[in-house]
Amino acid sequence: xxxxxxxxxxxxxxxxxxxxxxxxxxxxxxxxxxxxxxxxxxxxxxxxxxxxxxxxxxxxxxxxxxxxxxxxxxxxxxxxxxxxxxxxxxxxxxxxxxxxxxxxxxxxxxxxxxxxxxxxxxxxxxxxxxxxxxxxxxxxxxxxxxxxxxxxxxxxxxxxxxxxxxxxxxxxxxxxxxxxxxxxxxxxxxxxxxxxxxxxxxxxxxxxxxxxxxxxxxxxxxxxxxxxxxxxxxxxxxxxxxxxxxxxxxxxxxxxxxxxxxxxxxxxxxxxxxxxxxxxxxxxxxxxxxxxxxxxxxxxxxxxxxxxxxxxxxxxxxxxxxxxxxxxxxxxxxxxxxxxxxxxxxxxxxxxxxxxxxxxxxx
Numbered sequence: 001x002x003x004x005x006x007x008x009x010x011x012x013x014x015x016x017x018x019x020x021x022x023x024x025x026x027x028x029x030x031x032x033x034x035x036x037x038x039x040x041x042x043x044x045x046x047x048x049x050x051x052x053x054x055x056x057x058x059x060x061x062x063x064x065x066x067x068x069x070x071x072x073x074x075x076x077x078x079x080x081x082x083x084x085x086x087x088x089x090x091x092x093x094x095x096x097x098x099x100x101x102x103x104x105x106x107x108x109x110x111x112x113x114x115x116x117x118x119x120x121x122x123x124x125x126x127x128x129x130x131x132x133x134x135x136x137x138x139x140x141x142x143x144x145x146x147x148x149x150x151x152x153x154x155x156x157x158x159x160x161x162x163x164x165x166x167x168x169x170x171x172x173x174x175x176x177x178x179x180x181x182x183x184x185x186x187x188x189x190x191x192x193x194x195x196x197x198x199x200x201x202x203x204x205x206x207x208x209x210x211x212x213x214x215x216x217x218x219x220x221x222x223x224x225x226x227x228x229x230x231x232x233x234x235x236x237x238x239x240x241x242x243x244x245x246x247x248x249x250x251x252x253x254x255x256x257x258x259x260x261x262x263x264x265x266x267x268x269x270x271x272x273x274x275x276x277x278x279x280x281x282x283x284x285x286x287x288x289x290x291x292x293x294x295x296x297x298x299x300x301x302x303x304x305x306x307x308x309x310x311x312x313x314x315x316x317x318x319x320x321x322x323x324x325x326x327x328x329x330x331x332x333x334x335x336x337x338x339x340x341x342x343x344x345x346x347x348x349x350x351x352x353x354x355x356x357x358x359x360x361x362x363x
Contacts, residue, residue: 041096041103051113057101064102066112069181071119073112077102084115129351130212131183132175133203135305136168137161137220140193145223147321151328158321158330160221161191167318168219170340171347178348183214200308213354215277216313217347218305221330222320230323231294232339234282235315236274237307238300239267273312276353281316281346288342292329293319316343 048055048066053073057064063076075082080094092108104112137160138144144160168186176184183206187199194202203216222229278298286295296317306313318339319326329335 039105041098041105042109043098043100044095044102044104047104047109047112050109051116053116059101062097066116068116069120071116073115075102082108082112084119090115126355127211127213128355129182129215130208131185131206131214132179132347132351133185133187133206133214133216134168134172134175135187135199135203135216135218136164137218138164138193139188139191142193145221145321147223147323147327147330149324149327151324156324156327156331158221158327160223160321163221163318163321163330163336164219165189165191166336167340167343170337171217171219171343174340174344175347178344179351196304196308200305203313204308204310214311215273215347215350216305216309216311217277217281217343218303218313218315219343220315220317222317223322224320225322227322227324230320230326231296232282232285232289232319233296233299233317234278234285235299235301235303235306235317236278237271237313238302239271241302241307270310270312273354274306274314277312277346277350278314280350280353281314281343284344284346284349285316285318285339285342287345288338289329289335292335293326 042050044055044057044064044066051066051068053066053068055064055066061076062078063074065072065074067073071085073082073084075092075095077097078094081089081091083089090111092111093105095102095104095108097103139161142161144164146160147156147158149156165188169189172184172186185202185206187194187202199218200216203214206214208214222233275298282295282298301315303315306315319330321327321330
């Protein structure tokens, strides 16, 4: 709450500073003539509902803002403009207090709404990660790896399907909160068993625009006959593995000869992005659990989910349930929370990188 109030106060000060040289009575308009007394005002809550925004209002400072899709339009009572973002000033009829909070003229609301729509169009013109699919490994009849140990006189039993689900649900929740305007998907939320085909189909069948991408993160725990093996690692598809990403029958009349070329280019792109995603998640895990577990690095393999997912995809191994010390860590809620934080931070960093590097979608 403190940060929200602080932001409103800062907005108020900024608006006030910009309004010093401007008259601030309700007779000022977006431009040229006084507002007729007959003009109707729209209460801010109704205005926010109309444009699909959240309203934040501080009656002490007489300022607030409308927030939608990570964009903010800040306003203050009796001030003939609003601030879009942090610096863009757009003239409007001054908002007034009608006795129950701020209200806008139709002309003012149309300008605010128009700026949000313009931002939506601008955002859609850039490449973006529009969907993220989290896949908790195994489930239901398939328990995955199981580790049973006696550590310090206490029996510990760690089941891969359970800890994969626990971590995946945490990652799904935190990503959903961070990216409310994106599709954050998960292949299972309970102890059920989607087949491997069903998991990748769920990702491959997501409807995407030309400038949208999806990424796939499968979460597992490791096992080994060597009880000393320990640590976390992230896998991506071996670049030598060949897969069909471009259907030669759907290349828009470009001819069958062009399909293999496009396919090779897309394979290379997905491989590069998968490696970057893997490294990003590995770094996130290293930050959160690197002092307690070994960083085994990024590795390449032809796991089913990464070789059949037609997108950047990785498989995360959280640690070895067959190692007694690591199994103990994997049985602790705080440790699983930190693993989830590491994966989340890695995904967020990748999204930031992807969208900054891809740039605008120019035809």
